Amino acid sequence: MRRVSQHAQERGLTREQFEPLRTLLGKQILAARRGQEPELVVPTVHRGVVDERTNDLVAGVRAVTPRIVGSLDDLQSQWGDDDPSRTTSAPKSLDQDVLMAAAIDGLIGLSEQTRFE
Numbered sequence: 001m002r003r004v005s006q007h008a009q010e011r012g013l014t015r016e017q018f019e020p021l022r023t024l025l026g027k028q029i030l031a032a033r034r035g036q037e038p039e040l041v042v043p044t045v046h047r048g049v050v051d052e053r054t055n056d057l058v059a060g061v062r063a064v065t066p067r068i069v070g071s072l073d074d075l076q077s078q079w080g081d082d083d084p085s086r087t088t089s090a091p092k093s094l095d096q097d098v099l100m101a102a103a104i105d106g107l108i109g110l111s112e113q114t115r116f117e
Contacts, residue, residue, distance in 0.1 A: 001022070001026045004022075004106075024110070025106050025110060029110065029113070030105065030109070042079075047077070050077055051076075051077060057075070058072050058075055058076070
């Protein structure tokens, strides 16, 4: 989706022009393949920074005393295990076959949703 957004912007599409495609492609079609995507994992060495930032954001929300449904504690990171076999996949380093499969799924999904006349 990042690449699609970048190309749309480079071609001069406004947010209003691009938003319907982004919603359809990103939130309806490609969301269905979420379980097939590589997992992004925060490396153990960076978790402290993430926790600090999360705590700052939660403190900011608490400071304005909004009416909260649920618990702000749900916003805290859940790190699970520290299995060293779990690795981070940076979006730029994804295998081209993975990106191509997502692109093909997106195009097929769009064609299923669109009536060509």
